[in-house]
Amino acid sequence: MAEHEHEHVRVAVVGSGFGGLGAAVRLRREGITDFVVLERADSVGGTWRDNSYPGCACDVPSHLYSFSFAPNPDWPRTFSGQEHIRAYLERVTDVFRLRPHLRFNSEVKKMTWDGQELRWEIETSSGRLTADFVVSATGPLSDPKVPDIPGLDTFPGKVFHSARWDHDYDLRGKRVAMVGTGASAIQIVPAIQPDVAKLVLFQRTPPWVMPRIDRAISGAERRLHRAVPLTTQLRRGLLWGIRELQVQAFTKHPGELGLVEQLAKRNMARVIKDPALRAKLTPDYRIGCKRILLSSDYYPALARPNVDVVASGLSQIDGSKVIASDGTETEVDAIVFGTGFHVTDMPIAERVVGADGRTLAETWKDGMEALRGASAAGFPNWMTIIGPNTGLGNSSMILMIESQLNYMADFVRQLDVLGGRVALDARPSAVHAWNRRVQERMKRTVWNTGGCTSWYLDAAGRNTTIWPGTTGEFRRATRRVDLAEYAVLRPGTEVSTDEQGTVEAAV
Secondary structure, three states: OHHHOOEEEEEEEEOOOHHHHHHHHHHHHOOOOOEEEEOOOOOOOOHHHHOOOOOOEOOOOOOOOOOOOOOOOOOOEOOOEHHHHHHHHHHHHHHOOOHHHEEOOOOEEEEEEEOOOOEEEEEEOOEEEEEEEEEEOOOOOOOEOOOOOOOHHHOOOEEEEHHHOOOOOOOOOOEEEEEOOOOOHHHHHHHHOOOOOEEEEEOOOOOOEEOOOOOEOOHHHHHHHHHOHHHHHHHHHHHHHHHHHHHHHHHOOHHHHHHHHHHHHHHHHHHOOOHHHHHHHOOOOOOOOOOOEEOOOHHHHHOOOOEEEEOOOEEEEEOOEEEEOOOOEEEOOEEEEOOOEOOOOOHHHHHEEOOOOOEHHHHOOOOOOOEOOOEOOOOOOEEEOOOOOOEOOOOOHHHHHHHHHHHHHHHHHHHHHHOOOOEEEEOHHHHHHHHHHHHHHHOOOHHHHOOOOOOOEOOOOOEOOEOOOOHHHHHHHOOOOOHHHEEEEOOOOEEEEOOOOOEEEEO
């Protein structure tokens, strides 16, 4: 990137997963071509590039887990696998001619706001550049979280996280410890169980699991979708509508989920005949409090004779022995961590320095919050895709991403309307007001009342991850940028925050 050493662009997008590629497409559609997409890896795909573990697939139907502006009539299954989703993102990159904008192997090391020039100074692993506007699309599932287990550094065998799968290591005939029972683990377990000599599953909290009604999409269906594109839209609309109708139970009436719990228990009882194992696998919290997992082969795999379920977390490692919190010990050759990601403590936040010289991580030390899930106070012309409280517990994140892209597009339009060198900085009062409304609605949701501790909650127990409403509501809330919620900055403007948390600009 020597030729880009002193490059200045109008927009810098960070990340090339669904959020980053979607932002790039939207910018082009808005007539903006002066932008780059900074990607730390050597190809696009985000979490669907990084997660290539055995059995990796999406738990949202494919026709809903794709861009509305880039429908794919050729999804091979109702729930497609990782390789098909990654191939889809490569096609989107080509169809919308995004490759000239991509900067691979360009990990963002630091982003600093220059209040005099009203631009962001960006240091990457391949050079420096400046940008008027930054769209951070690093995503919440990008940096794996590995617990600090005493003795882990002395383990003589193989260790890796599900998002950094070592395909050169052969698990066949090995004794394997699987740590965690989240969405990745329930796909990995049935995929590797037939090949390993022994599989020990460390389960701190059992998940609620429902059958995954997956099937191959027939050639006739695919031909119909290609010939009559409206049928793809109708299919997507039906899938969306069903999930919108389910939201009320999660957000307002968690008590209604008892029937779904009974269905889940029956699903388990059909396969798990051993009462002791069934007791281990039965959650003691309301269904939906953690993400409901979909699998039709997880329980059958756990019932196999070469699988042991340890109803306790991994507490320490002594040589090749893994020891659970309840004292259970077993020798293994490999440890696979399915322990999730840094979701409520986004690593990118450590690298973003705002108008007052503080990092975003420092600003968010008491919990993440952003205006309409996008703008943080003190970080002008900086926006995050899949920001605080934009996650979903029961539907497709692509719906939320597209809503945030609408907001991003209007943000850029507002800058154009204002004209000249200008920046918009979210007012603290607006950020706090938005966050108060979100947290007030959160109080009665199943994610807060269901009796579980999930990855949706931050260290203080506050849900900074999930959107407590429908995707339709969020779309309406992010259709336009309200300039009253922002301070307008011009060159020579100093920004100060008064005691009420409102921003005052003085020349």
